[in-house]
Amino acid sequence: MNPEYKLQQLLKSFGENEVVEFKEARHSYDFKKLGKYFSALSNEANLKGLNKAWLLFGVKDSRKVVGTRFRIQMKDLLSLKKEIADKTTNRLTFVDIYTVEHPIGRVILFEIPAAPQGLPIAWEGHYYGRDGESLGPLNLEEIERIRAQNRAYDWSAEICHGATVNELNEDAITLARREYATKHPKLSGEIESWDNATFLNKAKLTINGQVTRTAILLLGKPESSHWLNPGSATITWILKDRDGLERDYEHFSCPLLLSVEQVFHKIRNLKYRYMAEGTLFPEEVDQFDPFIIREALNNAIAHQDYELGGKISVVEFEDGRLCFSNPGSFIPGSVEHVIHSDAPESRYRNRFLTDAMVNLNMIDTIGSGIRKMFVIQKKRFFPLPEYLLDKCRVQVTITGRVIDVNYARKLAELPDLTLDDIMLLDRVQKRKPLTDEQAKYLKQQGLIEGRKPNFHISARVARHSDERAQYIRNRGFDDQHYKQLICEYIERFGTAKRADINRLLLDKLPDVLDEKQKNHKIKNLLQALKNEGLIEPKGKDWQMSKSNS
Structure with a gap:
């Protein structure tokens, strides 16, 4: 989002309403009142069917910009996320906080998520709402309107009238029993004595012996998928080359309990070689x-x-990416909210299905799965998962390789970086825009260099990193790593000139080498690859050796 453009939009609107509030807050603002407005604006956005509401500091009711010095330091401003979360229902907090340096003065834009469906948001135990521009308690009728959303129709719990247990796959039932026993070890002795009908009821796959859409989806025979119409139980795996061209594909259907493992084993999951010893x-x-x-x-x-x-x-890409996508909006509203709250969602689209998947050990209820994915990628020094929430579809891309060595270095050198800091660095390595305040903050921490919009992650070792990090900086990486970079470049582009390889490697070689020594080292690396039979000259260019292809 472009904060400057959003500010102009809000200033040109019809003024304050139930989901937009302007405050001067020239120097300070009462924290409790800020929390009440958060509750009110969040609840009103839900009631109006909107995704978000806005609170602006540094703007008069008349939409005239006056500027604000409220929490002038970005770290103090961002700390509001936790301070608000500590006192709201389900730890809901701002989607983001933006600052805009308007010609008249600084303006702060607080992006407030709509209350999740079925869960009115309270501040310090009290629900707030808006009547036009006025702040006040949320009335009982509106509280119940929000709560009633959680009693919405559940597609996954519907009975497939006429379907019997014979529609289910025996192998899938056997695996379901085994996974249920793993999830509920105290019942392992009893499970063996249950017949299929009893087990399916206990595992919440059937309702009083009646087959549900969830049972068909997870355990049904492939030919039973018609019971789900117009829903589809299809998972499609596609392999694409580096140019995005399709090389292979396969479709998987019911029973999804078995298909998940089949898809998992279909993904090649190749080995990735890091820099070697030292x-x-x-x-x-x-x-x-x-x-x-x-x-x-x-x-x-x-x-x-x-x-x-x-x-x-x-979709599996040969350049080291996996892309998962499914139809449907992202109910929590934003990935940032999920990361910061680190708590179970109050509402699921398919509650009956999710309960069954919990019982079959497919998912957990603690609500930390997405955050754990981010932490795993962080520990591997790989880019963070990238979510695209657009056009009623959720897409997440996982990258299984280092795309910016300086990003990987920073994560290795500074293991105490917060997940928020790493998410900002991840934006830099992916060439995504930063707000002025985000860029200023990262520069103050010595994490990025360059000028807007061409920021890059600093190659310098932070002052507080240890001697080992300084050693790596001076020593550089081993020759095998540089050779791998050269080969990957030539494989991707077909050929490479010496100037191309210089641009690829010069800034990655040890700082203790001068420019002449760096050029000499690159010459030796190319000669070594040639002697190993991996590359060969083609005129003034280098290409992969035909004997090695």
């Missing part, structure tokens, strides 16, 4: 952590909007 990295890892693959896939199954008639897709 660096901060292990020698070799799988490109994708198994937890991340299963979490992303099972989340797509659990939260898909089946009434839209779409399918789940898993």
